[in-house]
Amino acid sequence: MRIVYLLTSLGTGGAERQAVLLASRMQQRGHLVHLLVLRPRESEEWATTLPILRLNLNKSPVGVLTGMLWAAQFFRRFRPELVHSHGFHGNLAARLLRLAYPQAAVVSTIHNIYEGGAARMWAYRWTDGLSRRTVAVCEAARERFTALGAVAAQRCCVLANAVEERELMPEPGRRAATRASMEAAGEFVWLTAGRLTPGKDYPNLLRAFARVCGARPDAQLWIAGRDVAGARAELEGLAAELGVAGVRWLGHREDLSALLDAVDGFVLASAWEGMPVALIEAMAMAKPTVATDVGGVGELLGDCGVLAPARDPEALAEAMLGVMAKSEEERARLGCAARERIPAGFTMGARALEWERLYREVVASGSAA
Numbered sequence: 001m002r003i004v005y006l007l008t009s010l011g012t013g014g015a016e017r018q019a020v021l022l023a024s025r026m027q028q029r030g031h032l033v034h035l036l037v038l039r040p041r042e043s044e045e046w047a048t049t050l051p052i053l054r055l056n057l058n059k060s061p062v063g064v065l066t067g068m069l070w071a072a073q074f075f076r077r078f079r080p081e082l083v084h085s086h087g088f089h090g091n092l093a094a095r096l097l098r099l100a101y102p103q104a105a106v107v108s109t110i111h112n113i114y115e116g117g118a119a120r121m122w123a124y125r126w127t128d129g130l131s132r133r134t135v136a137v138c139e140a141a142r143e144r145f146t147a148l149g150a151v152a153a154q155r156c157c158v159l160a161n162a163v164e165e166r167e168l169m170p171e172p173g174r175r176a177a178t179r180a181s182m183e184a185a186g187e188f189v190w191l192t193a194g195r196l197t198p199g200k201d202y203p204n205l206l207r208a209f210a211r212v213c214g215a216r217p218d219a220q221l222w223i224a225g226r227d228v229a230g231a232r233a234e235l236e237g238l239a240a241e242l243g244v245a246g247v248r249w250l251g252h253r254e255d256l257s258a259l260l261d262a263v264d265g266f267v268l269a270s271a272w273e274g275m276p277v278a279l280i281e282a283m284a285m286a287k288p289t290v291a292t293d294v295g296g297v298g299e300l301l302g303d304c305g306v307l308a309p310a311r312d313p314e315a316l317a318e319a320m321l322g323v324m325a326k327s328e329e330e331r332a333r334l335g336c337a338a339r340e341r342i343p344a345g346f347t348m349g350a351r352a353l354e355w356e357r358l359y360r361e362v363v364a365s366g367s368a369a
Helices: 015-027 061-078 086-100 118-130 139-148 172-181 202-215 230-240 258-261 277-286 297-301 313-325 328-345 350-369
Strands: 002-007 032-037 050-055 082-086 105-110 133-136 154-158 188-193 219-224 247-251 265-268 290-294 305-306
Touching: 002 015, 002 061, 002 086, 015 082, 015 350, 032 061, 032 202, 061 086, 061 350, 082 086, 082 350, 086 105, 086 118, 086 230, 105 139, 105 350, 133 139, 133 297, 133 350, 139 154, 188 202, 188 258, 188 277, 202 219, 202 230, 202 313, 230 258, 247 258, 258 277, 265 277, 265 313, 277 290, 277 297, 290 297, 290 313, 290 328, 297 305, 305 313
Parallel strands: 002 032, 002 082, 032 050, 082 105, 105 133, 133 154, 188 219, 188 265, 219 247, 265 290, 290 305
Antiparallel strands: none
């Protein structure tokens, strides 16, 4: 099968990581794969050896039109049978390109319960017929988008995000080495991971952590995530205003598994989510977890972690302190229970087979028509 994966960027986010992992799996399974990226190269991107065409779109009408014409020419040369798009801009571009190249079936993926306001939902609704199938990464996203009328219920299904389990194996010896390199001794260390964007609600986390530090001065918080639009400076200002000590700003990190080995717990304070990959990775690494109950988090975590309401720093702090009050053995049992959920439904090997079956189904349905 000839497949194009269409993304807004290759920046270091969970949705982009999912697309790259899935595209690599499809190439390994013998499919001819190409990445089509709307935006120019970013300073920090997921590494891949897959062929990439960058449209380098800017916000001017001329720039967008030029890029889309270039993409249409590429489609005529490559002759894709299927275009798998990701995120609002990627989904919209794939649907519009189908007008220029109707031979390709389009599969759209919604990665979050929130992808913009009324205008974007109208755009989804208007172009929905150009996508043969829309896939949400969690049941909460499917329910919201179908309720809004942005997606036709009969063409929408759920396939959750997944991780490469072999890359996420706890290594006891690595814990001591990483903590030593980070100059962490006996402190209780929390880790969170994700780009510094509004959806991750780092102000909520910092306000919660200020309360945690008031009760447990030995606590540390490591924040691994790429700065976006200068958000880090504002967040550092908030931390200073709150008088929060013990916060480490790590930027984008490729060694998340080593960091997870080193820390004592994982926390996610998001205001909205889809199926957060960082949380899946933390569970695979057997970390006790506290997370806000948004998007697909509850579907993913089940009873193997602690949920807190979104935008409620007091409740989040209480949940974090509750985990810290547990014995080491109790936290280990909680982490092991979380890890056991991953092979059952969140590994990329199994998920890639489900995607491949879906691809064949949508391509065949077009041939039958």
